[in-house]
Amino acid sequence: MAASLIDRVRVVYEDDSVIVVDKPAGLLTMGTDTEKLNTLYAALQAHAGSRRPPQRIFIVHRLDREASGLLAFAKTIEAKEYLQNQFKEHTAGRRYVAVVEGRFTPDHATIRTYLAENRALKVYSTTKPSVGKLAVTHIRVLKRTPKSTTLDVRLETGRKHQIRVHLAERGHPIIGDKAYGSRVNPIKRLALHGVHLEFRHPDTHEMVQFRSSPPKVFGPL
Numbered sequence: 001m002a003a004s005l006i007d008r009v010r011v012v013y014e015d016d017s018v019i020v021v022d023k024p025a026g027l028l029t030m031g032t033d034t035e036k037l038n039t040l041y042a043a044l045q046a047h048a049g050s051r052r053p054p055q056r057i058f059i060v061h062r063l064d065r066e067a068s069g070l071l072a073f074a075k076t077i078e079a080k081e082y083l084q085n086q087f088k089e090h091t092a093g094r095r096y097v098a099v100v101e102g103r104f105t106p107d108h109a110t111i112r113t114y115l116a117e118n119r120a121l122k123v124y125s126t127t128k129p130s131v132g133k134l135a136v137t138h139i140r141v142l143k144r145t146p147k148s149t150t151l152d153v154r155l156e157t158g159r160k161h162q163i164r165v166h167l168a169e170r171g172h173p174i175i176g177d178k179a180y181g182s183r184v185n186p187i188k189r190l191a192l193h194g195v196h197l198e199f200r201h202p203d204t205h206e207m208v209q210f211r212s213s214p215p216k217v218f219g220p221l
Helices: 040-049 077-088 162-169
Strands: 010-014 018-023 068-074 093-101 108-117 123-126 133-144 148-155 192-200 207-211
Touching (some): 010 207, 018 040, 040 068, 068 077, 077 192, 093 162, 108 162, 123 162, 148 162
Antiparallel strands (some): 010 018, 018 068, 093 192, 108 133, 192 207
């Protein structure tokens, strides 16, 4: 792994088919037109390429640059296809902890909309299935304070910025999410962390589960 990222990326699990890592906030999952080297994908490619014999890395799913938490990558084409099919069929599990502005109610909620993206690359909900893609987010309140609410968020679908948009459109933007209306940022980062990831292993076909604790700056749960 690139030397500059060794201390920033924790490898949670690794074998010949899969690698699961804990991505830090502020690091791109994969390259863009303006940034190709300082990414999690590039670091993992260097890590795998240093093995003997050299291995490869394939992207399975992504996490926003501003968010942190668990991500799975494949190390073979076969593993990539097997894992991606689980995400497409909603049989892989992803849960996040988010801290939002205000007191979210009720204790449990499901948000179901169609998400689309405008020319400014901002995602929004629409009532037209022909314009957007179905997005379903399940929410459970973990803790409320006078000014914020900590939520357990389970994704049924995995659209771009899905959690951020759904919570903002309910009037509760994630703390630190200036792009979607947050007005405060006391922790100097986006308060969104992938805490749980589960899928069937491409080799054994058995369900495997991984857990990452939310950052301490999110506060006690």
